[in-house]
Amino acid sequence: MRQYRLGRVRDQLKALGYGGIVIFDPVNLRYATGSRNMQVFMLRNPGRYVFIPTEGPITLFDFPNCEHLSEGLETIDEVRPAITLSYVASGENLYDNAKEWAKEIADLMAQHAGSNKKLAVDYIPSVGAVELAKQGIDVRDGQEPIEHARSIKNKQEIEAMKISVRTAEEGMIRMQQALEPGITENELWSHLHQVNIAQGGDYVETRLLSSGNRTNPWFQECSDKVINDGELVAFDTDMNGPFGFFTDISRTFLCGDSEPSNEQKRLYQTAYEQIQYNIDLLKPGMTFREYAEKSWKIPDEFFPNRYFTVAHGTGLSGEYPYIVYPQDFEEKGYDGVIQENMVLSVESYIGSPGGKEGVKLEEQLLVTKDGVENFSDFPFEHRLLK
Template structure:
């Protein structure tokens, strides 16, 4: 799996004519090398990065005294100590640190890319970009090649993603068991985290669980609110599970033994219809624009509160492509082609502006030559579908 992913990165570099790439984003770095170290910490502290030439040895620059963490990983040819380009690490010496950093990277480029000075970087401190330019390097966007590399999954990646989904489902089963009137949102949400960590997973990227009136509008974060009888509880897993792979499925539960209201059932059944329609529509060879145009038409009532994508890629996180509603395509969309072995999460959020509650549903799907394979078998709420 590691060799496949590194090969994908190099294919993209070569197709774009880039001499090499530097990856700071810990998710991208893990994709390209299979190596991890303090991943959440590194999201805001640029103390770990990797240089990958289009052809040549891979050099990982790790946090001081962490070189041993990558021993035995065949995708890494050399480990050096990283220079952290941040004011916290360098203070008023930041410019000097950036100069030293750029000189080392530029030397690697000249050694392994020759006269090709196009170096891709996924994210970089401004001082580093300036210093690279002074070294004669042409800095280009590194997210383009890495996103396209990540978008097509190998059979091993697909199996890893299924392991992550099974882990999330085990956590969701515990959530169902613990969902009783009187439990707080935070308490309920903790069961997904605990299950993930116990089974070797990494972390949960967001805090998207809400109940009752907090389900509308969407994106309200998990809180100490007490969940009451008869309330809807909506959540999005956004979970980096075992082997780092992302599980991105959503469900909305009903709390208690009472009968759901007609309005709750209407919202749920509308969201369910959107997900099922768009799931069946998905197939290889469709353009993003075609998928958006043929997608389920959200009623005007729910359009203002719509989710920001109809569907999006999933891998080691939410990733390329983002497919937006047809009404948003000219302003926010971009085109491309849905390909076999992409993994796509199909989204729905249904809630009226000013409405009491809302429903969030989402499925994670492998695009096959014949259509899709659903990674999750977790059931929907029967009492809300009746």
């Protein structure tokens, strides 16, 4: 799997004519090399990065006293100490450290890319970009090659992703079992985290669980609110599970033994109709625009509170592509082609502006040569579908 991923990255670099890439984002770094170290910490601290030439040996720059963490990885040829380009790590020496950092990267480019000065960088502190330019390096966006590399999964990645999904489903079962009137949102949410950590997962990216009137509008974070009998409870797993794979599934539960209201059933059945329609539509060879234009037509009542995508890529996180609603395509969309072995999450949020509650549903799908394969068989709420 590591060799496949590294090969994907290098193929993209070659296609774009780049001499190499510097990767700071710890998710991208893990994808390209299989090496990880304090992944959440590194999301906000530029203390770890890797230089990957399009051809030649790979140099990892790791956090102090962490060189041993990449021993045995065939994707790493050399480990050096990182120069952390942050004020908290460098203080008044930040600009001098940036000059030293840029010279080291420029020397590696000269050694392994020759006269090619085009260097992709996924994310970089501003002082680093300035100093690379002074070294004559032509800095290019590194997100494009990485996102396109990550978008197509091989067999091993697909099997690993299934393990992450099974882990999330076990957490969801625990949540369903624990859901009784009187539990708080935070207490309920903790069950997914516990299962994920116990089974070797990493973390949950968001806190998207809400209940009752907090389900509308969407994106209200989990709180200490007490969940009451008869309330809807909506959540999005957003879970980085075993092997670092992202499980992105959404469900809406009904708390307690009360019969659902007609309005709750209407919302739920509308969201269910949307994702089922868009799942059936999904096939390789469709363009993003075609899929958007043919997707389920959301009623005007629910359009203002719509989710921001109809579907999006999923892998080690939410990733390329984002496919937006047709009404948003000219302003926010971009085109491309849905390909076999992409993994896409199909989304629905249904809630009226000013409405009492809303429903969030989502499925994670492998694009196959004939259509799609659903990674999850976690059931929907039968009480809300009757």
